[in-house]
Amino acid sequence: MGFLQKKVSESESYGHIVWRRFKRHKVALASLIVLVILTVAAVLAPLIAPNDPNAIAGMFGSAPDSKFLLGTDVIGRDVFSRLLYAMRISLLVGFMATVISTAVGVVLGLISGYFGGWIDMVIMRFTDMVMSFPYILLVLVAAAIFQPGMWNIILILGFVDWPGVARLVRGSTLSLRETNFVKSSVVSGMTKRHILFSEILPNTVAPILIYATLVLAVSMLDEAALSFLGMGVQPPAPSLGNMLNGAQSLTILTTKPWLWVPPGLTLVVLVISINFIGDALRDAIDPTTVMNSGGLSEADK
Amino acid sequence: MWKYIIKRILIAVPVLIGITVIEYFLMSLAGSPLDMIQGAHVSQAALSVKSAQLGLNRPVIVQYFTWLSQILTGNFGYSIKNNDAVSAMIGSHIGQTLLLMGVSLLISMLISVPAGVFSATHKNKVGDYSLMGLSFLGNSIPSFFLAMLLIYIFTIKLNLLPSGGMTTLGANLGNGDVVAHMIMPVIVLAVSMTGTNIRYIRSAVLEILQQDYLRTARAKGIGHFKVINKHALRNAMVSVITVFGMEIPTLFGGAIIVEQVFSWPGLGLMTMTAIINRDYPVIMGVSLVAALVVLLGNLLTDILYAVVDPTIQYH
Numbered sequence: 001m002g003f004l005q006k007k008v009s010e011s012e013s014y015g016h017i018v019w020r021r022f023k024r025h026k027v028a029l030a031s032l033i034v035l036v037i038l039t040v041a042a043v044l045a046p047l048i049a050p051n052d053p054n055a056i057a058g059m060f061g062s063a064p065d066s067k068f069l070l071g072t073d074v075i076g077r078d079v080f081s082r083l084l085y086a087m088r089i090s091l092l093v094g095f096m097a098t099v100i101s102t103a104v105g106v107v108l109g110l111i112s113g114y115f116g117g118w119i120d121m122v123i124m125r126f127t128d129m130v131m132s133f134p135y136i137l138l139v140l141v142a143a144a145i146f147q148p149g150m151w152n153i154i155l156i157l158g159f160v161d162w163p164g165v166a167r168l169v170r171g172s173t174l175s176l177r178e179t180n181f182v183k184s185s186v187v188s189g190m191t192k193r194h195i196l197f198s199e200i201l202p203n204t205v206a207p208i209l210i211y212a213t214l215v216l217a218v219s220m221l222d223e224a225a226l227s228f229l230g231m232g233v234q235p236p237a238p239s240l241g242n243m244l245n246g247a248q249s250l251t252i253l254t255t256k257p258w259l260w261v262p263p264g265l266t267l268v269v270l271v272i273s274i275n276f277i278g279d280a281l282r283d284a285i286d287p288t289t290v291m292n293s294g295g296l297s298e299a300d301k
Numbered sequence: 302m303w304k305y306i307i308k309r310i311l312i313a314v315p316v317l318i319g320i321t322v323i324e325y326f327l328m329s330l331a332g333s334p335l336d337m338i339q340g341a342h343v344s345q346a347a348l349s350v351k352s353a354q355l356g357l358n359r360p361v362i363v364q365y366f367t368w369l370s371q372i373l374t375g376n377f378g379y380s381i382k383n384n385d386a387v388s389a390m391i392g393s394h395i396g397q398t399l400l401l402m403g404v405s406l407l408i409s410m411l412i413s414v415p416a417g418v419f420s421a422t423h424k425n426k427v428g429d430y431s432l433m434g435l436s437f438l439g440n441s442i443p444s445f446f447l448a449m450l451l452i453y454i455f456t457i458k459l460n461l462l463p464s465g466g467m468t469t470l471g472a473n474l475g476n477g478d479v480v481a482h483m484i485m486p487v488i489v490l491a492v493s494m495t496g497t498n499i500r501y502i503r504s505a506v507l508e509i510l511q512q513d514y515l516r517t518a519r520a521k522g523i524g525h526f527k528v529i530n531k532h533a534l535r536n537a538m539v540s541v542i543t544v545f546g547m548e549i550p551t552l553f554g555g556a557i558i559v560e561q562v563f564s565w566p567g568l569g570l571m572t573m574t575a576i577i578n579r580d581y582p583v584i585m586g587v588s589l590v591a592a593l594v595v596l597l598g599n600l601l602t603d604i605l606y607a608v609v610d611p612t613i614q615y616h
Contacts, residue, residue, distance in 0.1 A: 027434075129319040132595045133588075136554030137572065141584060144576045145330055221443050225558055228445045229573070247449060248562070250464070254457050264446035272441035279437070 021284035028280030031273035038270060042087040049081035054236045064258050071258040074246065083262055086238040090267070093154050093233070094220035100158025101219075102212050105165025106204075110196050112166065113173025124170070127163045135160065139222060143231040150233050153226060157219045168211055172204040206285040213278030217271045224267055240267045302607065309603050313596045318369075320592045321585070325368065328581050329361040368585065377589075378582035380575075387586035390571060395590065397467060398560070398567035402552050404483065405490035406545065413495045414534075414541065417502025421510065422529060432499060439496025444489050444555055448562040451485045465564035486563045490555050498544055505540035509533050538609045546602030550595045 023029055041048060056076040064071040070079035112123040130138075142156045176182055177200070185195050220240075226232030227241030235242055240263045247253050247260030359367075371378060377387035416436075420429045456464040463469065467482050509515060510533055518532045560569035568587060575583035 125316065125319065128316050129323065132316060132550060132592060132599065133320055133323075134550045134553040134557075134591045134595065136557050137588060137591055140557065140573070140576050141324070141327065141588075144579065145327060217441065221441075224443050225445060228443075229558070229561060231576075241443075244446060244449070250457075253449060253453055257453070260446075260449060264443070264449070267446065268438075268442050271443075272437055275437050275441055 018281075018284045022280050025276075025280035025283065028276045031276040034269065035273040035277065038087060038266075038273075039091060041084060042091050045081075045084040045088050049078075049084045051078035051081040053077065053082045053085040053238055063256075070262050071256070073259055074252070074256075079243075079258060079262065082238040082243060083240075083266060086240045086243055086263060087266060087270070089150060089233055089237060090220055090223055090240045090270070093150060093157070093223040093239070094216050096154040097157035097161060097219040097223070098212050098216045100154065101161035101215055102165050102208060104159065105162035106169050106201070106208065108162065109166040109169025109171075110173055110200065113170035114177060114192070114196055114200065120170075123166070127166050130160065131163045136222070136225065139226060140229070140231060143226055148226075148231050148234055150237065150239075153223055153232050157222055161215050161219060165208065165211055165215070168207055169204055172207060173200055176200045176203055210278055210282045210285065213274055213281065217274040217278070220267070220271055220274070240264075240270075305607070306600070306604060309600050313600065317589075317592055317596060321369070321589060322365070324585060324588045325365045326361060328584065329364070372589070377586040380580050380583050382575075382578050382580045382583075387582050390583060391568065391586055391590055394566065394568045394571045397565060398553075398556050398569060399594075401483065401486055401490065401556055401559070401565060401567060402549075405487045405494065406548070406552065408487060409491040409494040409498060409548075410545065412491070413498035413502055416495075417499045418506055418529060418534060418537075420499065420503040421506035424507065429503075433503075436496045436499040439492045439499075441496075442492065444493060444558050445562050447492060448485065448489045448559065451488060452562075455485060465562075467566050482563075482565075486559045486565055489559050489562075490552065493555065494548055494552065497548070498541075501544040502537065502541055505537040506533055509536045512536075535609070539606060542602055542605045542609065546598055549598035550591075553591050553594060 045053075054077065060072065060074055060076045064079075070083060073079055073082070108123050108127070112120045139156055139160055142160070143153065146152045146156070182195060182199055185199055190199075223232055223239065224241030224244070227239045228245050230242075230245060233239035233242055243263040244260050247256075252259055368378065375388070377391070379386055380390060416432055420432045423429045452464045455462040462484055463482050464485075465482075468478050469482075515528060515532055518528050523531075556567065557569035557572060559565065560567045561573055564570065568590070572584065572587045574580075575587065
């Protein structure tokens with residue numbers, strides 16, 4: 001127990017250092033505030049939204065006014081309410097896809113790096129295959145096969161996004177395996193599971209976290225692209241991508257900018273905030289460790 | 302050198318085969334493409350004849366090997382939708398996509414290399430911060446949204462550029478017309494790529510600027526310009542090449558969305574149609590070609606390494 005507590009307090013002070021360094025990046029700090037506000041607004045959408053997102057509340061395609069802050073869409077639904085719910089879905093898809101892909105990548109990377117040999121060979125060649133595949137093509141084919149919908153999009157993105165994490169974790173594992181504290185655990189007969197998950201994994205958390213922010217940004221963009229193409233979140237459920245889908249017609253593009261500019265801008269703001277935060281985190285968490293494990297390593301050549 | 306190239310090709314072959322296996326079995330999960338031609342006027346007997354004709358009643362593994370052996374003889378199969386030869390379909394569309402990809406790659410390179418070097422040599426100054434901000438913006442803006450903004454500004458408001466297609470219908474205006482149609486798709490494809498590249502190149506140059514040999518070069522007094530261009534940039538080239546090599550799959554994927562928005566008559570537009578129609582032979586053919594392009598890109602990257610960095614060993 002004593003050992004465990006010591007670890008917690010150590011990580012806390014480390015957290016303080018990271019936070020102090022993070023705060024120096026003013027843009028990232030502002031991004032964090034924006035992201036928190038938007039996330040809270042998205043989570044509280046049922047309380048904040050003035051109208052039911054799927055109910056016809058007013059005139060068809062009326063311009064923004066005091067009653068409908070962002071106007072109404074072509075069938076008379078409140079765009080502002082839909083935007084709040086769309087953020088909710090887009091953030092959820094991005095977050096869940098990131099959790100899944102990170103989990104898959106971490107497990108495969110740990111196994112590959114720790115056991116080496118033919119297991120490593122097989123996993124890394126498989127990673128190569130997934131990586132050399134034009135990403136959107138794979139996602140589109142998968143989306144066409146499994147009926148499009150929110151949970152399928154989460155699963156598809158989750159199971160396609162992992163190669164980067166896997167390579168990153170494998171690289172860190174390879175170097176950690178050679179450190180003395182891991183070697184001493186091996187000698188003292190610790191189980192492989194303990195070594196992998198309690199000793200190696202905690203030491204790779206920082207680069208994984210940074211990479212995860214990148215995956216989060218990318219998967220939110222991918223969800224939007226898929227939904228935009230009609231292969232993602234299906235209407236009437238709103239997502240930031242499918243709200244833009246309707247604007248493919250020139251008349252809406254020309255005459256009803258309130259239908260496509262707000263969801264597009266919201267997406268840009270969300271993604272750029274996440275990217276700025278990730279960048280500041282990279283700086284805040286010891287930059288040298290990240291460079292070594294996250295850089296373009298030649299280790300798997 | 303040749304041994305090295307041949308070795309890289311041999312490594313690429315299993316990866317290529319693996320990709321086709323994954324793709325083929327993924328698609329077999331989706332059910333029969335005949336579902337799409339079903340209708341009131343199609344009898345069950347006609348369907349089973351068609352199914353036998355296409356070989357769909359055999360096990361997936363047998364189907365896969367039939368497909369693979371056909372590929373080896375240069376036969377990519379025929380579209381289920383309209384019976385065109387897949388190879389001919391790809392042949393008549395790939396040029397447009399490669400044109401789009403190539404020009405975007407070139408433009409992105411022309412912008413991001415100087416911008417990245419500038420950012421690195423002016424680290425933590427206003428210019429660096431603005432470039433980094435722009436690079437993040439380029440990364441964070443969804444391609445289809447940027448496409449819409451561009452169409453809104455340049456086609457609707459300013460009436461300068463055509464909103465889609467590759468040439469003006471019914472008019473033969475030559476290459477200038479194609480260029481006008483290309484401007485917006487190329488901007489969209491180049492923007493997100495450039496955003497990533499600037500940052501990679503910046504950090505590559507920053508890393509090299511800290512090396513001892515650069516300090517020596519500076520101490521020799523050969524001048525700032527020469528230090529950056531002759532010593533730093535040359536050594537940063539390895540990372541630059543890696544970045545552009547990694548970009549090819551993304552570029553290919555990006556082309557699908559961009560072609561869709563701008564109705565650019567390339568492989569992407571054709572693929573989207575095939576995906577919607579579950580036209581498997583076409584999807585398989587495109588996937589194979591896409592994977593080939595990507596692996597060729599990787600190979601080219603590896604060879605360029607050799608040209609740029611003589612210390613890389615080939616065994």
